[in-house]
Amino acid sequence: MKLSERLEVIANLVDKNTILADIGTDHGYIPVYLLKNKKIKYAVAADINRGPLENAKKEVLLNNLEDKVDLRLGSGLSVLKKGEVDEVIIAGMGGVLISKILEESFEVAKSLKKIILQPMQASDELRKYLYSEKFEIIDEVLVKEDFRIYEIIVVNYGGKKHKIEDDIYYEIGKKLVEKNDPLLLEFIDKKINEYEKIIKKIEGKEGQKIESRIGECKYKIEKLKELKGNVC
Known part of the structure; x- marks a missing residue:
């Protein structure tokens, strides 16, 4: 079984011999891949929609893994009990939705040894949430x-509030810069x-919101160029 580059990198971040939950599992590719390669002991594959869960079920049956995967229909981490799994993957969703999923099942999220998150957009909003709610970003x-x-x-739950020294690290994760x-x-x-494309698209239009957005984009471009200069 061959995973896409994105899914393979996510799968490789899962610790060996762990009990894993894949939230928003879609076809169940990651749990099946990890079980076939004997990297994890057991998996919960969950999705809010019945269609994707049926696809995951087909993949599980095809690979004779019925005794190693628990398929669950439900929203976010609500399908889990505290302490039931070691690690969780939440991939392929927006950063705001991921934040909401963590917030709605906060006690479950706090209990996990590791949470692997892959936001499709709004990663800055996700990082703001993680920092404010005392999660520790351990790798990016x-x-x-x-x-x-x-x-x-x-991430995992560290219980300590981290003060970010520069707001550019919401945009570009500090771990990415450090490594x-x-x-x-x-x-x-x-x-x-x-950001340059956003400015080009709205430049020439009038209004306070437009001016504010252009100013925000120019500020971020300046900070990103400054960061790039420090990295080079």
Whole structure:
């Protein structure tokens, strides 16, 4: 079984011999892959929609893993009891939705040894939530698939509020900078390009909100260029 680059990087962040829950499992590719490679002991594969869960069931049956996977229909971490699993993957959702999932089952989230998060957008909002709610970001990884660079954020509940020294680290994870991720400079350039496109799209229009948005984008471009200069 071959995973996509994104899913493979996520799977490789799971610790060996763990009990895993994959939230929003879709086809169940990650749990099946990890079980087939004897990396994990057991998996809960959950999805809020019945269709994807049926797809996951087919994949589980195809690989004769019925005794190793518990398929659950439900929303977020509500399908889990506290202490039931060691690690959780929440991938392929927006950063705001991921924050909501953690908040709605906060006691379950706090009990986990590791949570692997892969936001599709609004990673800055997710980091703000994590820092404010005393989660510790223990690792971050970038992975390129086709023309897109994805952010993967690995956290656990540390119980200590972290003060971020520069708000640019909401935009670009500090761990990525500390470890000088191989895709970091390309990722920063993509961010700069995105903000330049926003300015170009709305420039010339009038209104306080427009002016505020342009100012915000220019500020972020300046901070991103400053960060890039420090990394180079």
